[in-house]
Amino acid sequence: MSKVIVFGATGYAGSVIAAELVSRGHYVQGVARRSPETAPEGVSFITGSVHDAEVVRAAVAGADVVVLSLPASATEEGGPRLVEAIPAVVDAVISAGARLGVVGGAGSLNAFEGGPQVMDIDAFPAEFRPEAQNHADVLQALREGPADLDWFYLSPAGGFGAWAPGERTGTFRLGGDVLLSDDQGQSNISGADYAIAFVNEIEQPAHSRQRFSVAY
Template identity: 55%
Template sequence: MAKLVVFGATGYAGGRIGAEALRRGHEVVGVARHAGSVPEGVEALQGSLHDEDFVAQVAKDADVIVVATPAREIEGRKLIDAVPALARIASENGVRLSFVGGAASLHVAEGGPRLFDTPEFPDEYKAEAGNHAEVLGLLREQPESLDWFYVSPAAEFGAWTPGERKGEFRIGGDVLLTDENGKSHIGGDDFAIAYVDEIEQAKHRRARFTVAY
């Protein structure tokens, strides 16, 4: 059994990862700005990943830190601003650091452009996509002592398209996965299954992978 500390535990991805981990018998600590909305069964803490003292405290007896928060600027701070301290604290405590990333930094084909560099990508999503890509880039620069993984969902992923739990999906690397109709999608529960599988099996150390049907 592992102990997970989930930042963004009330969000779409974080909530489902926490629920899947609980279902498998893991211990889950959910961190949110408003701890009262953390799902039942999860130990709730109010805090911020930008608070180094708080992060250090929760990391002491954790096995995995899950970061499932937006990458864009919130209250004057972006996710990437917290990464150096998160990486240092995780490394010092032997904690595996993991992130729910974005799909837009995936390449549309081997050797091709990233999704958010294509002309069709909507301008209104470019800032968030770019911020997620910067987080991934910074993780790749961290010393070998840091054990991390970063999961990019399919292009269609979110509360607006939750889908049904199938228990079947494909795993890829840095290239966007699409089905025979050119669609790239994954339901929240199946994304969470893949995420917790990685926590249990550790097949992608210091790497990004993607999940899609």
């Protein structure tokens, strides 16, 4: 059993990851800006922000794995972006001897082998580009970070989100830096199957200091 701290455990991806971890017997503590009205079964919570270095250090102490499942853009006008919290998170994770797992974005994946990033193609909705770029900035910060930080960053399929929760199948493909699509050109993954892939990586590390991707 591992002790896993999940920043953003009340959100779409964070909640399904927390539930998957609990189902496999891990101890899960969520960190959220507000206490949830109904906490996911088996998950304890502390209140605080990832942008508060003292909260981060206290929450991460004694953890085996730390999960960031948070919006990459500022959550309020003029507020900090997730990438601005990365230095303090990295310091705390290294001090704890833990591993860092990040729920990433699909926009920074290559649309095809040798091609542009998904967020740079004409069909990518302009309103989503800032969040995609901010996720890409987090990934870049990890890649340029301390060599003794063990991290992984899991990019979902293009069709991933609370608007398309899908079903748990347990069947999916893993890739690298290129967007995965099916035979019909669709790129999808359910929340539950994304969580399976994420927790599999926690239990059986195979992508140390790497971004990888998941889709059907």
